[in-house]
Amino acid sequence: MNDIPLAIGIDFGGTSVKIGAVRGSEIIDRAPPIATQDFNNPEELIAAMVRAVEDLRSRHEGIIAIGIGMPGFVNFEKGIVFNLTNVRGWENIPLRDLLSKATGLPVAADNDANCMAFAEWKLGAGKGYNHLVCASLGTGVGGGIIMNGSMARGARFGAGEIGQTSIDYQGRRGHYGNLGALEDYIGNQEITRDALVAYQAAGISKDIEDCSPAALSEAARHGDAIAIERWNLIGRMLATSLMNACWLLNPEALVIGGGVARAGNLVFNPVREHLLKQLSGPFKHGLAILPAAFGHEAGTIGAAALALEAAKI
Amino acid sequence: MNDIPLAIGIDFGGTSVKIGAVRGSEIIDRAPPIATQDFNNPEELIAAMVRAVEDLRSRHEGIIAIGIGMPGFVNFEKGIVFNLTNVRGWENIPLRDLLSKATGLPVAADNDANCMAFAEWKLGAGKGYNHLVCASLGTGVGGGIIMNGSMARGARFGAGEIGQTSIDYQGRRGHYGNLGALEDYIGNQEITRDALVAYQAAGISKDIEDCSPAALSEAARHGDAIAIERWNLIGRMLATSLMNACWLLNPEALVIGGGVARAGNLVFNPVREHLLKQLSGPFKHGLAILPAAFGHEAGTIGAAALALEAAKI
Structure with missing residues (x-):
C-alpha cells in the first residue's frame, strides 16, 4: 500500500x-x-x-x-x-x-x-477502457473523453463539454448563445424549475425544495407520476447527448456521475433504454453504461x- | 515527383x-x-x-x-x-x-x-491539423475524426458517424430508430423532399428535379427566396452537429465536402454564422471552417x- x-x-x-x-x-x-x-x-x-x-x-x-x-x-x-x-x-x-x-x-x-x-478512468468505474466518455451531472453538466488510451483535450484544452452539446437545434438559449444545450435542461436548477412548472401545470402546488433532484428522486421512488415522468425525460435528454458522443467516438463505456446521477435507476434506466433503442450494432454491442465509482x-x-x-x- | x-x-x-x-x-x-x-x-x-x-x-x-x-x-x-x-x-x-x-x-x-x-487530412484542406473533424454531405452524411494527430476509430471502428448524431431529441425517426439524425434532414433526398413540401406550402408547383440540391443551389443564386431559406436551414442544422463535435472534441478545423457542399457559400455562410454565434472562445477562436479540397x-x-x-x- x-x-x-x-x-x-x-x-x-x-x-x-x-x-x-x-x-x-x-x-x-x-x-x-x-x-x-x-x-x-x-x-x-x-x-x-x-x-x-x-x-x-x-x-x-x-x-x-x-x-x-x-x-x-x-x-x-x-x-x-x-x-x-x-x-x-x-x-x-x-x-x-x-x-x-x-x-x-x-x-x-x-x-x-x-x-x-481521469479518476474514473484510472481508478474508478472506467478502469481498463481505452475509449471512454464520462459525464458529470450537477449544477453544470461536464465531461471528459478518453480516446485511444489518452485524454482527449483538443486544440485548446476545451474537449469534453458534453453539457454544452445541443439536443434541440431550436431549443433554449444557453450561456454562450447556444441553442438546446443539455445543461440547460438537466442542470440541477433547470430540473428543479421544470419540475415546478410540471406540477403547476397538473394543478399541484409545490415548494421549490420539493423539486430538487434529491426530492424528485424520493418522490419518484414513492410512485409520484410526475416525478417519474421528469426522470424519464431527463434520461431521454441525457441519452441523446450520450448517443451523439457514441456516434462520434464509438466508446466502450460511458461513466455517469455527479449529484443528479444519485437518482440511480430512475435516470440510468431511461438512459439505457434510449441508447439501446437508438444506436446501431457496433455502437451498442458491449457498450458499458456505468455509474461513477467516486462521488464528490x-x-x-x-x-x-x-x-x-x-x-x- | x-x-x-x-x-x-x-x-x-x-x-x-x-x-x-x-x-x-x-x-x-x-x-x-x-x-x-x-x-x-x-x-x-x-x-x-x-x-x-x-x-x-x-x-x-x-x-x-x-x-x-x-x-x-x-x-x-x-x-x-x-x-x-x-x-x-x-x-x-x-x-x-x-x-x-x-x-x-x-x-x-x-x-x-x-x-x-484521411485524404483531406494528409493531402487536402485539413493538412497539418492535429485535431480535425470532416463531414461529407451526400445521399448519406458521413464523417471522420482526427484527434491528437491520429484517426479516431473508437472501440469497434465506428467513430465519425456525424450524420447519425441528433439535432432534435424529438425529431424524425431514422434508419436505426434514432431520433433527429442530421442525415434525415440534410441527406440529398431529404433536402429534395423537404424543398418540394416548402414550395407546395407556398403554393408553388415544382417537379422533384427542381428540388435537388444542385437545382436549389441554382435557384438560390437567382434569388429564389424559398431556396435561400432552405439553404439557411440546412446550414443551421449542419452547424448544430458540427457545434456538438466542437464541444466534445475542440478541433482546430472542420472540413466539409461531398455533393451537397458544392452549394458553397449558400451552406458555408450559415454554418459559419451559427457556429460563431453558438460556440465560446476556446472553441471558436482560430477554428478553420474549410471546404474539402477533393471532390468525388x-x-x-x-x-x-x-x-x-x-x-x-
Whole structure:
C-alpha cells in the first residue's frame, strides 16, 4: 500500500476549495476547506492553498506532487487558468508555476471535469477502457473523453463539454448563445424549475425544495407520476447527448456521475433504454453504461492521480 | 515527383467500384468502373477488382499497396467488412486478406468516410491539423475524426458517424430508430423532399428535379427566396452537429465536402454564422471552417494514402 506514492489533490470549487492528501483512490487526510469567495484576488487564495498544502505535508511524509482541478478553462500544457465562470479575477493566472514555486513540488492543473474523468478512468468505474466518455451531472453538466488510451483535450484544452452539446437545434438559449444545450435542461436548477412548472401545470402546488433532484428522486421512488415522468425525460435528454458522443467516438463505456446521477435507476434506466433503442450494432454491442465509482471526492482523487501521471512517477 | 510511391485506391460504392492508380493526390490512371450490382456474391466482385488491379499494374510499375474504402462497417485492424448498407452478401468478408492473397500486395480496408477524411487530412484542406473533424454531405452524411494527430476509430471502428448524431431529441425517426439524425434532414433526398413540401406550402408547383440540391443551389443564386431559406436551414442544422463535435472534441478545423457542399457559400455562410454565434472562445477562436479540397475522388485518393500509411512506406 505504502509503495503507492502520495500526492495532494485540490478540488477548486466556486464555493469552497477542498484539499486532500491522496494515496491511490483514498483521501488519507484533509485540510479544512477554504471558502473561495472570502478572497479578493487569486494571490491571496493561492497563498491560503499553499498554507493548507504545507500543513498536510507537515503531517505526511513523501508527498511528491500536487494536482488541481479548476471550474473553468485551463491550458493543461502550460498550467495557465484562462478564466473561471464563477470566480472573479481568475484570468490568465499561471497557476501551475505559482503553486510549484511556492511549494517546490511538481504541479498539474486541469479542468475539474477532466480530473473527475481521469479518476474514473484510472481508478474508478472506467478502469481498463481505452475509449471512454464520462459525464458529470450537477449544477453544470461536464465531461471528459478518453480516446485511444489518452485524454482527449483538443486544440485548446476545451474537449469534453458534453453539457454544452445541443439536443434541440431550436431549443433554449444557453450561456454562450447556444441553442438546446443539455445543461440547460438537466442542470440541477433547470430540473428543479421544470419540475415546478410540471406540477403547476397538473394543478399541484409545490415548494421549490420539493423539486430538487434529491426530492424528485424520493418522490419518484414513492410512485409520484410526475416525478417519474421528469426522470424519464431527463434520461431521454441525457441519452441523446450520450448517443451523439457514441456516434462520434464509438466508446466502450460511458461513466455517469455527479449529484443528479444519485437518482440511480430512475435516470440510468431511461438512459439505457434510449441508447439501446437508438444506436446501431457496433455502437451498442458491449457498450458499458456505468455509474461513477467516486462521488464528490472524484475531483480531489483525479487531480492527485493526474499530478502523479504528469510528473511521470 | 516519381519518388512518391504509387498505390491503388479503390472507392467501393453502392453503384460502382472505382479503381485508380494514385500518386500522392493525383489519380494517374483509372480502370473502367465496375457495376457493383452486376455481381451475385463478394467472391465474383473481388475477382473483378483483382483483374482491374492487375490491369493497372501491367501498365504501371512500382505499385506497392492497395487501399479500399467501403460503404459500411469495416474492422480496420483485421481488414474485415462487417456488413454493407446497400450491397447484399457482404457480411464478415475478410476483404483485406482476400485481396492481399490474390495480388501479393499489402492491403488496407476502411470505411469510405474515413478514407475521405484521411485524404483531406494528409493531402487536402485539413493538412497539418492535429485535431480535425470532416463531414461529407451526400445521399448519406458521413464523417471522420482526427484527434491528437491520429484517426479516431473508437472501440469497434465506428467513430465519425456525424450524420447519425441528433439535432432534435424529438425529431424524425431514422434508419436505426434514432431520433433527429442530421442525415434525415440534410441527406440529398431529404433536402429534395423537404424543398418540394416548402414550395407546395407556398403554393408553388415544382417537379422533384427542381428540388435537388444542385437545382436549389441554382435557384438560390437567382434569388429564389424559398431556396435561400432552405439553404439557411440546412446550414443551421449542419452547424448544430458540427457545434456538438466542437464541444466534445475542440478541433482546430472542420472540413466539409461531398455533393451537397458544392452549394458553397449558400451552406458555408450559415454554418459559419451559427457556429460563431453558438460556440465560446476556446472553441471558436482560430477554428478553420474549410471546404474539402477533393471532390468525388477523395475516396480513391484517401484509400491509396491510407494503404501507404498502413504499409508503413
